Amino acid sequence: MNAPSSIVFVKLSAIGDVLHGVPAAVAARRAFPDARIGWVVEGRSADVLAGHPAVDHLFRLPRGWLKSPSQVRSLRRQLRGFGASVAIDMQGLLKSGVATWLSGAPVRIGHAKPASREGAWLAYTHPVAATMPHVVERNCDLLTPLGVVATMPEFDMPQWPVSRLRMRQWLQSQRLSGAPAIINPGAGWRSKQWPADRFAAVARGLARRDGVSSVVVWGGEAEKAVAQQIVAEAPGAAILAPQTTLQDLGELARLARVFLSGDTGPLHLAAAVGTPCVGLFGPVPGSRNGPYGRQHVCVEPSAALRPAWDDRKTDMLSMLGIEVDAVLAGTLTLLARSQAA
Numbered sequence: 001m002n003a004p005s006s007i008v009f010v011k012l013s014a015i016g017d018v019l020h021g022v023p024a025a026v027a028a029r030r031a032f033p034d035a036r037i038g039w040v041v042e043g044r045s046a047d048v049l050a051g052h053p054a055v056d057h058l059f060r061l062p063r064g065w066l067k068s069p070s071q072v073r074s075l076r077r078q079l080r081g082f083g084a085s086v087a088i089d090m091q092g093l094l095k096s097g098v099a100t101w102l103s104g105a106p107v108r109i110g111h112a113k114p115a116s117r118e119g120a121w122l123a124y125t126h127p128v129a130a131t132m133p134h135v136v137e138r139n140c141d142l143l144t145p146l147g148v149v150a151t152m153p154e155f156d157m158p159q160w161p162v163s164r165l166r167m168r169q170w171l172q173s174q175r176l177s178g179a180p181a182i183i184n185p186g187a188g189w190r191s192k193q194w195p196a197d198r199f200a201a202v203a204r205g206l207a208r209r210d211g212v213s214s215v216v217v218w219g220g221e222a223e224k225a226v227a228q229q230i231v232a233e234a235p236g237a238a239i240l241a242p243q244t245t246l247q248d249l250g251e252l253a254r255l256a257r258v259f260l261s262g263d264t265g266p267l268h269l270a271a272a273v274g275t276p277c278v279g280l281f282g283p284v285p286g287s288r289n290g291p292y293g294r295q296h297v298c299v300e301p302s303a304a305l306r307p308a309w310d311d312r313k314t315d316m317l318s319m320l321g322i323e324v325d326a327v328l329a330g331t332l333t334l335l336a337r338s339q340a341a
Helices: 015-031 043-048 069-082 094-102 135-141 161-174 196-210 221-233 246-254 265-272 324-340
Strands: 006-010 036-042 057-061 086-089 107-111 126-128 181-184 214-216 238-240 258-262 277-280 297-299
Touching: 006 015, 006 069, 006 094, 015 036, 015 043, 015 135, 015 265, 036 043, 036 069, 043 057, 043 246, 057 069, 069 094, 086 094, 094 107, 161 246, 181 196, 181 265, 196 214, 196 221, 196 238, 196 324, 214 221, 221 238, 246 265, 258 265, 258 324, 265 277, 277 324, 297 324
Parallel strands: 006 036, 006 086, 036 057, 086 107, 107 126, 181 214, 181 258, 214 238, 258 277, 277 297
Antiparallel strands: none
16 A cells, blocks of 8 residues: 555553654664654553654543543544544453544554454454464564564654653662662562562662662552562662652653563553663563563563463462572573673
């Protein structure tokens, strides 16, 4: 088909899922430098896309927009004004399918069943069957109807100077001996959370064996309580981060030596900005959702502890199968690599 004059991507949430779609937008920008590129996104997930060189316009939506007729009409009006010739749904749910259809684009691309659910595939003119294991590569595959093959997906994330200055000043005030490790204990699902005492053990090990201090980040009061527990159990080895925005967190990750986390948005943000990551993956395999790139390490339990796919949100055993020594070894390996580099 002819080169598109305008493309709109639809990936509404969550933070990690939105970041997994960024390389597709980067590949589209490189393939079609004259095309206008928009992105439909919900809530604060939009903050990780703000200022991205591959995205010309963000269509920001509040959560629950599909239940509001006025919000639906407003989105339709905005999308029709944008005049997309191609719409690409990277989410494959009812609400993303509706947004894709509202675009009015003559070419509408999305994942084929079963990756697409809730009837979202009815909105597509070009369903694409998944052939790659990782979600980043699956999203890039959606460009194939346009003749684009992203052989080396890249994030090309923007910098956020105000946040960088704020995080640099805070780190300087802590008088650390060097760039820290970052520990992110939170996760959207309880099944993806690793015990706080094990994070504390890793922080103590990093301080003892490599002299590296850990900064424990958090979002919301529940995560802050867990972060405080880790700091209390790793005295002198871990410090509590201040409250951060997503852009603050991205810049803090850029200033760190390594980022340690379960499968959640902050981990994928750190990977996107180029920080070496140690990902802890229990109910969902790292080969599918792990931090994308060769510079990262995934630590996983034995295959016998991994739950069936339908039980991934309720499983409470797989993360317990990840041992402290394995996580510490993976982290020290990345620290050694960064020091050698």
